Amino acid sequence: xxxxxxxxxxxxxxxxxxxxxxxxxxxxxxxxxxxxxxxxxxxxxxxxxxxxxxxxxxxxxxxxxxxxxxxxxxxxxxxxxxxxxxxxxxxxxxxxxxxxxxxxxxxxxxxxxxxxxxxxxxxxxxxxxxxxxxxxxxxxxxxxxxxxxxxxxxxxxxxxxxxxxxxxxxxxxxxxxxxxxxxxxxxxxxxxxxxxxxxxxxxxxxxxxxxxxxxxxxxxxxxxxxxxxxxxxxxxxxxxxxxxxxxxxxxxxxxxxxxxxxxxxxxxxxxxxxxxxxxxxxxxxxxxxxxxxxxxxxxxxxxxxxxxxxxxxxxxxxxxxxxxxxxxxxxxxxxxxxxxxxxxxxxxxxxxxxxxxxxxxxxxxxxxxxxxxxxxxxxxxxxxxxxxxxxxxxxxxxxxxxxxxxxxxxxxxxxxxxxxxxxxxxxxxxxxx
Numbered sequence: 001x002x003x004x005x006x007x008x009x010x011x012x013x014x015x016x017x018x019x020x021x022x023x024x025x026x027x028x029x030x031x032x033x034x035x036x037x038x039x040x041x042x043x044x045x046x047x048x049x050x051x052x053x054x055x056x057x058x059x060x061x062x063x064x065x066x067x068x069x070x071x072x073x074x075x076x077x078x079x080x081x082x083x084x085x086x087x088x089x090x091x092x093x094x095x096x097x098x099x100x101x102x103x104x105x106x107x108x109x110x111x112x113x114x115x116x117x118x119x120x121x122x123x124x125x126x127x128x129x130x131x132x133x134x135x136x137x138x139x140x141x142x143x144x145x146x147x148x149x150x151x152x153x154x155x156x157x158x159x160x161x162x163x164x165x166x167x168x169x170x171x172x173x174x175x176x177x178x179x180x181x182x183x184x185x186x187x188x189x190x191x192x193x194x195x196x197x198x199x200x201x202x203x204x205x206x207x208x209x210x211x212x213x214x215x216x217x218x219x220x221x222x223x224x225x226x227x228x229x230x231x232x233x234x235x236x237x238x239x240x241x242x243x244x245x246x247x248x249x250x251x252x253x254x255x256x257x258x259x260x261x262x263x264x265x266x267x268x269x270x271x272x273x274x275x276x277x278x279x280x281x282x283x284x285x286x287x288x289x290x291x292x293x294x295x296x297x298x299x300x301x302x303x304x305x306x307x308x309x310x311x312x313x314x315x316x317x318x319x320x321x322x323x324x325x326x327x328x329x330x331x332x333x334x335x336x337x338x339x340x341x342x343x344x345x346x347x348x349x350x351x352x353x354x355x356x357x358x359x360x361x362x363x364x365x366x367x368x369x370x371x372x373x374x375x376x377x378x379x380x381x382x383x384x385x386x387x388x389x390x391x392x393x394x395x396x397x398x399x400x401x402x403x404x405x406x407x408x409x410x411x412x413x414x415x416x417x418x419x420x421x422x423x424x425x426x427x428x429x430x431x432x433x
Contacts, residue, residue, distance in 0.1 A: 001319040005281065009113055010322050013106060014315035016057035022102035023074055024055065026203065027089045030097070030181050033198035034191075040088045047085045053078065071095040092183055092190030096302065100215040101179030103310065104205050107223060110318035111173040117325035118166045118230065124332040125159040126430050128152070133426045136415060137251060137342040138353065143243075147353045148346060148418045151252070151337055156429035158237045163432060165230035172226040175219045179205040185301045186211035213302035217295040224292035224313065227321045228285050234328045235282035238275035241331065245272045250341045255334035274331045281320050288317040350389045355380055357412045358394060358404075365403040375399055 003011070012018060028048060034040040055077065064073035071090075079086040090098075133152035138145045181196040183189050186208075188196070196207050208215045244252040254272050256262075262269030291313055295306035346353075355376050362372035379393035379400075387393070394400050394409060404412075 001316050001323075005323045006319050007322050007326060010110070010315075010319040013110055013113070014319065016061075017055070019102070019106070020055045020057055020060060020074060022105050023071070023098050024053065024078065025105070026098050026101045026179075026181075026199075027075075027078075027093075029202040030093060030195070030199040031089055031091075032202065033181070033195045034088075034091055036198060037192065037195050039195070040091060044085050044088045048082055048089075051082050053081045055081070069095075071098055093181060094184045094213060096214045097179075097181045097183070099307075100211075101181065101200065101203060101205060103314065104177055104179045104215065105203055107220075107314060107318070108173060108177045108204070110314075110322075111169065111176065111223065114227070114230075114318060114322050114325065115166065115169060115173070117322055117329070118162065118169065121234075121325050121329045121332070122159065122162055122166065124329045125155055125162060128332055128335065129155040129159055129426055129430065132337060133423060134419075135337065135339050135342060136346055136419065138346045138348075145349055145353060147356065148415060150419060150422050150426075151339075151342060152426050153422050154240065155332075156426045158233065158240075160429040160432060161233045161236065162230070163429075165226070165233045167433070168226040168229055169223075172223040176223045177205050178208050178215055178219060179203065180208045180211035180215055182208075182211045185213050212300075214298065214306075217292070217298065217306055220310065221289070221292040221296055224288045224317055227317050228289045231282040231285035231321055231324060234324050235279050237328065238272075238278040238282075238331070241275040241335070242272045242279070245270075245275075249345065250338060251345060252335055252337045254331060255336055274327055278324055278328055278331070281324050284320050285317050285324070288313040350383060350391070351413050352380055352383060352390050354390070354413050354418075357414075357418070358400075358409075361408070361412055362400070362403055367403065 001010075028045050031040055031045040031048070035042055035044060055074075059080075060070075060073050060077045063076050064070050067073045067076070075086070075090055078089065129152045131152065132155065133150060135151040136148055137151050137154065139147050139149040139154075179200045180186060181191060181199045182193075183191050193207070200207050210216075241252065241254065243249060245254065253270065254274050256270045261267075262271045291309045295309055298306060358376045359369075359372050362375065363369050367375070375397065376394075379397055380390055382388055382393050383390040388396070391409075391413060394404075395406060400409070
């Protein structure tokens, strides 16, 4: 990822320095496990750790120009630094033992950092949903006024979606925390399952059930899919903010800070730039899913068609998601809500959103549903065209007068009734896991 969208912890996590350090940690964990099994002289790993090796990424990449093999270049550099004890590294192992196990370490660290950010985003949504649980607004279907909701209820929907995304991400984190120290085609020809279990345990990983030469890539695809769904949840919120901030709507807007400028040409502009940024970055995260799915079908026990893909999508998708969560949390925390405009828009159609209440009342009075629908629609369409208000048109319709007296009709125009269960829904979203 470019620095503009890279949190500092992710810049470090996906650096060459961190990658090679993870490779070395896998090698040392395997070496320690082999010592315990009596395959390697006792004290070898401690001797190597005691040298406090400082790996030089530039030197490794220089060696790779000759070897055309990154793990061999890495091991050659370790031998340069550590001398004789380094000959015991990589005993019975293959490159994918190091690459897949270290990738699992890095991906679990990335996922843990994303989960921390997801928790913060959820807390911001909880706070604002509670704040506006009783702030009425019009609900929209097809972008058209439907029936009343509250602003807190709208945020509660985003909260519940994000919690589901967190659940998927937690599951994917468990699924991805798997490595292999099983040798060339995963048969432990020169190792043992016990050595693998001990080595991976030191790294906080489980062992792949049947590894072939690589960890199965459906695990990685599950993680990238979970990231995409989390990014999509953020995008849906950002899309709504963009609508709420439109001049014609003006129900809520991104906080406009001191010194901020909206346009190089138009000094009056206040644009939903964070929301638009989040919608764009969601496409980047989503774009990782198809390559991740295509990485599953490798030839036989393995090929390396997945390798080049993962070197790009693993840093890009995790880093982008982390950045999105940071920015989305700030967006929600700073969102400026305009209750007066929410009320003005709610009242814009003169109570047309009570049409279902009238329809159901007529049905309960004995009218066939479709006939009742036509009666209500007739008054609604007249109001739409500017011919009287909805309430006046209903009261003047003799067919409706015959079924609903003025008091009954007035009681049906009841906003409190329409929103009676909102508190329950918002609380359900807040308390759910």
